[in-house]
Amino acid sequence: MSAKLIDGKAMAAEIRSEVRRDVERLKAEGREVTLAVILVGDDPASAVYVRNKKKACEDAGIRSLSYELPAATEEVKLLELVEELNGRADVDGILVQLPLPAHIDEKKILWAIAPEKDVDGFHPVNVGLLSIGEPGVVSCTPAGVMELLKRSGVEIAGKEAVVVGRSNIVGKPMANLLLAANATVTVAHSKTADLGEVCRRADIIVAAVGRPRMITADFVKEGAAVIDVGINRDADTGKLCGDVDFESVSEKCGYITPVPGGVGPMTIAMLMRNCCDLAIKRK
Numbered sequence: 001m002s003a004k005l006i007d008g009k010a011m012a013a014e015i016r017s018e019v020r021r022d023v024e025r026l027k028a029e030g031r032e033v034t035l036a037v038i039l040v041g042d043d044p045a046s047a048v049y050v051r052n053k054k055k056a057c058e059d060a061g062i063r064s065l066s067y068e069l070p071a072a073t074e075e076v077k078l079l080e081l082v083e084e085l086n087g088r089a090d091v092d093g094i095l096v097q098l099p100l101p102a103h104i105d106e107k108k109i110l111w112a113i114a115p116e117k118d119v120d121g122f123h124p125v126n127v128g129l130l131s132i133g134e135p136g137v138v139s140c141t142p143a144g145v146m147e148l149l150k151r152s153g154v155e156i157a158g159k160e161a162v163v164v165g166r167s168n169i170v171g172k173p174m175a176n177l178l179l180a181a182n183a184t185v186t187v188a189h190s191k192t193a194d195l196g197e198v199c200r201r202a203d204i205i206v207a208a209v210g211r212p213r214m215i216t217a218d219f220v221k222e223g224a225a226v227i228d229v230g231i232n233r234d235a236d237t238g239k240l241c242g243d244v245d246f247e248s249v250s251e252k253c254g255y256i257t258p259v260p261g262g263v264g265p266m267t268i269a270m271l272m273r274n275c276c277d278l279a280i281k282r283k
């Protein structure tokens with residue numbers, strides 16, 4: 001491998017210890033940082049995510065309030081809980097784990113969370129603030145990618161950045177963050193006519209498509225920074241793999257993130273960062 005490996009696990013640990021310091025400082029002022037985590041139903045993957053988030057809270061000294069509701073919970077009941085948490089002075093962040101059961105309108109729930117407690121950055125107010133370059137809450141995964149780039153010393157201003165994927169949670173906020181950092185940004189997606197041609201001009205590629213090993217070496221310019229947001233299961237081996245064909249791409253690019261151990265750990269670290277920042281802002 002000729003590329004420099006970006007160690008997301010180590011950088012996430014660094015961020016978590018920075019957050020821990022800030023949380024302790026707030027605690028010394030009599031202010032306990034608190035995250036409310038809501039899980040509806042019994043989706044096993046969601047249960048694992050929620051458990052990891054609560055563990056990260058504990059590790060950072062953040063108090064977590066856990067609400068585990070049955071799958072049959074009525075939408076209006078969930079709305080009432082969100083409203084109650086919006087009004088509580090001791091709650092800094094509210095996280096509703098997705099996906100929600102089919103009978104609940106996800107948008108209605110996410111849009112009911114007070115923007116100043118929206119730790120995921122999914123509320124349209126926070127999405128809008130990001131798009132006009134004003135401070136707000138930024139979605140954790142793209143915020144984590146920016147930290148990885150900055151802490152690795154990857155230059156962004158004036159560079160060509162290609163984001164592959166246009167989801168509301170990753171692709172779109174990612175493009176806005178890179179734009180705010182003065183990159184020239186292209187967003188590619190499933191209907192892009194010649195993805196290879198678009199990717200080959202990139203100094204920075206962020207792959208967030210959810211297709212195992214789709215980005216191969218022939219998509220990548222020599223020396224580019226390649227950030228892999230994908231978390232996929234290899235159909236043959238059952239092992240985790242990204243959207244980037246690590247083996248071939250790492251021989252050609254300048255920087256690369258592994259899967260696992262790249263972007264993944266950063267997402268939870270940035271969730272802790274966001275929660276602590278919300279507490280600081282509300283203080």
Ligand code: GUN
Pocket residue numbers: 095096097098099120140
């Ligand atoms: N489900 C999958 N990813 C996420 C996330 O980042 N936040 C929430 N709330 N739910 C998710």
